[in-house]
Amino acid sequence: MTPRSAPAIRLLIGAATALGPGKVALLEAIGRTGSISAAARELGMSYRRAWLLVDTINDRFTAELVSTATGGKGGGGARLTATGIEVLRRYRAMEAKAQASIAPDLAEFADFMKDGPTIPASSEEE
Amino acid sequence: MTPRSAPAIRLLIGAATALGPGKVALLEAIGRTGSISAAARELGMSYRRAWLLVDTINDRFTAELVSTATGGKGGGGARLTATGIEVLRRYRAMEAKAQASIAPDLAEFADFMKDGPTIPASSEEE
Numbered sequence: 220m221t222p223r224s225a226p227a228i229r230l231l232i233g234a235a236t237a238l239g240p241g242k243v244a245l246l247e248a249i250g251r252t253g254s255i256s257a258a259a260r261e262l263g264m265s266y267r268r269a270w271l272l273v274d275t276i277n278d279r280f281t282a283e284l285v286s287t288a289t290g291g292k293g294g295g296g297a298r299l300t301a302t303g304i305e306v307l308r309r310y311r312a313m314e315a316k317a318q319a320s321i322a323p324d325l326a327e328f329a330d331f332m333k334d335g336p337t338i339p340a341s342s343e344e345e
Numbered sequence: 346m347t348p349r350s351a352p353a354i355r356l357l358i359g360a361a362t363a364l365g366p367g368k369v370a371l372l373e374a375i376g377r378t379g380s381i382s383a384a385a386r387e388l389g390m391s392y393r394r395a396w397l398l399v400d401t402i403n404d405r406f407t408a409e410l411v412s413t414a415t416g417g418k419g420g421g422g423a424r425l426t427a428t429g430i431e432v433l434r435r436y437r438a439m440e441a442k443a444q445a446s447i448a449p450d451l452a453e454f455a456d457f458m459k460d461g462p463t464i465p466a467s468s469e470e471e
Contacts, residue, residue, distance in 0.1 A: 226358050226359035226363065227358075227359070228356045228357060228358055228439075229356075229357035229362070230354050230355075230357075230443075231354060231355040231356075231357060231365070231366065232352050232353075232354055232451070232454065233352035233353070233458065236355070237352065239357070240357065278459070279458060279459060280457050280458055280459060281456075281457060281458065281459055282457075302457065305457075306454075306457055309450065309453075309454055309457075310454075312450070313354075313447045313450050313451065313454065316446055316447050316450065317354065317356075317443035317444075317446055317447050318443075319446075320442055320443055320445075320446030320447075321439045321442050321443050321446075324435065324438070324439045325358070325439065327435075328358070328432075328435050328436075328439065330407075331407060331408075331428065331431075331432055331435075332363055332405060332406055332407065333404070333405060333406060333407055
C-alpha cells in the first residue's frame with residue numbers, strides 16, 4: 220500500500236447530530252462571505268437547502284448562531300453571532316482534541332482502508 | 346435548562362467518511378441478523394440502499410467487511426468477515442476513546458444546546 224497519512228475524523232455532536240462537518244462548513248462559509256447565498260454557492264448547495272440548514276442550526280441552540288438581515292430570505296446579509304463564533308471555536312477545538320486522542324489508533328486503522336477519492340470534508344453522507 | 350447528560354459524539358472516519366454511524370449501525374445489524382434485508386428492515390432502510398451501502402463499504406476497505414451468500418442479492422445470507430468484526434471493534438473503541446478525551450468539553454458545549462428530539466444514532470444527516 221502506498222504510504223499516506225492516517226484518516227481524519229469528523230465529529231457529529233448529539234444523537235440528533237446537532238452539529239457536524241456539513242453544518243460547520245456552512246457556518247464557516249457564512250462567516251467568511253457574510254451571505255447565506257454566497258456560502259451556499261461556495262459549498263455547491265442550493266440556497267434553499269442552506270437556508271433550511273441555518274434555520275435548523277439556529278433552532279438547535281439556545282441562541283441563534285447566525286443572524287440574518289431583514290429581507291435575508293431574498294439573499295440579504297447574514298453573519299455569525301458571538302454565540303456562533305464561540306460554538307465553532309469549541310467544535311473545532313473538540314475535533315482536534317478527539318483526533319489527537321486517537322491518532323495512533325487511526326494510523327493503525329488506516330491499514331484496513333484503501334485510499335479513496337477525496338470528498339469534501341463537509342460530506343456527512345453514509 | 347433541565348439537567349441532562351452531555352451530548353455524545355459519533356465519528357466520521359476519513360474525508361470520504363469511509364465509516365460513520367450509519368454504516369456502522371448497518372454492519373452491526375447485519376452481524377446480528379445474518380441478513381442484509383433483515384438489517385435494512387431493522388434500520389428502516391430500503392433493501393436496495395442497504396445493499397448499495399454494503400457494496401460501498403466493502404470497496405472502501407482492503408478486505409470485504411461483509412460476505413454475502415450466492416443469491417444474496419435476493420436476500421440470501423450475509424455475515425461479517427473477521428476483518429469486519431475487527432474494524433467494528435476498532436471503530437467503537439476509537440469512538441469511546443475520543444468521547445472520553447473531550448467529555449468535559451462536551452459537557453460545557455451542551456450548555457449552548459437545546460434538548461432535541463432523539464434521532465437514531467445512525468443518522469448522519471447534516
